[in-house]
Amino acid sequence: MIDGTMNAEKMGISNRKTVFQLIRNVPDISRKELSESTGLDPSTISRIVSSFRKQGYVQETGLNRSTSPGRSSVRLSVIKEAAISYLISLGVEKTILGLGFLDHSVQRIEEFATPRGFDLFLKTLADKISKHFREFPTKNRTIAMSFSLPGIIDRKNRYIYNLPHLGWTGIQLREAVHRVLGETRLEVLAANEAQLSLMAERYLNDTLTPYKHGFYLFLSQGIGGAILSEGDLYLGRSFSAGEAGHMRIDKNGALCQCGGRGCLETLAAIEPVVRDYERKGTALYGANSLEKFRSLISRYRQGDPLAIEGLSAMQDNLVLGITNIANLLNPEFLMLGGMGYDLPEEWTSILEGRVKKEALTSAGKGLKILRATMDIYDSTLLGSDLLAMDYFTEKNIR
Numbered sequence: 001m002i003d004g005t006m007n008a009e010k011m012g013i014s015n016r017k018t019v020f021q022l023i024r025n026v027p028d029i030s031r032k033e034l035s036e037s038t039g040l041d042p043s044t045i046s047r048i049v050s051s052f053r054k055q056g057y058v059q060e061t062g063l064n065r066s067t068s069p070g071r072s073s074v075r076l077s078v079i080k081e082a083a084i085s086y087l088i089s090l091g092v093e094k095t096i097l098g099l100g101f102l103d104h105s106v107q108r109i110e111e112f113a114t115p116r117g118f119d120l121f122l123k124t125l126a127d128k129i130s131k132h133f134r135e136f137p138t139k140n141r142t143i144a145m146s147f148s149l150p151g152i153i154d155r156k157n158r159y160i161y162n163l164p165h166l167g168w169t170g171i172q173l174r175e176a177v178h179r180v181l182g183e184t185r186l187e188v189l190a191a192n193e194a195q196l197s198l199m200a201e202r203y204l205n206d207t208l209t210p211y212k213h214g215f216y217l218f219l220s221q222g223i224g225g226a227i228l229s230e231g232d233l234y235l236g237r238s239f240s241a242g243e244a245g246h247m248r249i250d251k252n253g254a255l256c257q258c259g260g261r262g263c264l265e266t267l268a269a270i271e272p273v274v275r276d277y278e279r280k281g282t283a284l285y286g287a288n289s290l291e292k293f294r295s296l297i298s299r300y301r302q303g304d305p306l307a308i309e310g311l312s313a314m315q316d317n318l319v320l321g322i323t324n325i326a327n328l329l330n331p332e333f334l335m336l337g338g339m340g341y342d343l344p345e346e347w348t349s350i351l352e353g354r355v356k357k358e359a360l361t362s363a364g365k366g367l368k369i370l371r372a373t374m375d376i377y378d379s380t381l382l383g384s385d386l387l388a389m390d391y392f393t394e395k396n397i398r
Helices: 001-024 031-038 042-055 119-137 173-184 193-204 270-280 288-303 306-327 347-358 377-396
Strands: 059-062 073-078 084-090 092-100 104-111 142-148 153-156 158-161 168-172 187-192 212-217 223-229 232-234 335-340 368-371
Touching: 001 042, 001 073, 001 212, 001 377, 031 042, 031 073, 031 142, 031 168, 042 059, 042 187, 073 347, 084 377, 092 119, 092 377, 104 377, 119 173, 142 173, 142 377, 153 173, 153 187, 153 335, 168 173, 173 187, 187 377, 193 212, 193 223, 193 377, 212 306, 212 368, 223 306, 223 368, 270 306, 288 306, 306 347, 335 347, 335 377, 347 368
Parallel strands: 084 142, 142 187, 212 335, 335 368
Antiparallel strands: 059 073, 084 092, 092 104, 153 158, 158 168, 212 223, 223 232
């Protein structure tokens, strides 16, 4: 009897989480649609929704106009400020600090140059969050600090294995943050920037809805990646799955941040492409490599021969890397994200055609190469918010 009671209780919690996730992710959903989507009895849905409203998590937002005889259905949505998280998109050169909300809206607070040392970064971040937190009117609903990081992160233990372009290794992030921001009593969450960007695209981009197998190629100062397998993120045994930037392309090539030679990111990341152009030509406009890469793309579009030469070489190396990914993982799609969002639109069809010629027939057939719909910061901020609100759901929906 005890086992039966426990199983019923677990089933009830599972049902509540399922319903809450649907309300979170499908704005203006109705009770009828919730019942149809979950298979739960309408009376059960009504009880669950009523409890969420009493907790201050869900609200009724109006009526859906009915296309059939009968009553119009009431729309439901989460209450935006029922849960709030600080979002930290840590880039190699620039960091964005923002707020994320339960409805997955994001508000940028400020940005600052990323300090080279971890201790100085933490002090800078702590000063900004402490000041904001003291003045924040809804700080009692703030649940977490959610980090997007450019490297290999143990999500479970909030442990930084390696942020190679910053030289940060072996850091217990939760403990470090709580040493300087313990008074906030906020949970610390962290994940890789490519993984969070893939989460964001899957949430916001309906094009990805039919796909269960894919790869998100994150282009920035280095190259990262995230794997979608059977509809879920595949993280690997130690959270390093998807590090496509460190596949070896040229064993005698340039030294990589990882210590190897000739990795894909030494040939096709934006930093070496920008550096090579400036060595051969003139200085590019911009305060950092991201801005300079956008300037390089502008010159490419204007017909600058050196820009065309540099970006053509980048494209050649991307074809090699993507072909390897296609042969190894056989994804349904590969998305160019991070600074891939800024690549010329025609590149997706060009790369797709070239990869299909180079890859195994079975791997290339049906492969779609897509460009991300969010830029390097929008995707990491939204992904960080999704991570925070998943944490909120797991902790609070019982």
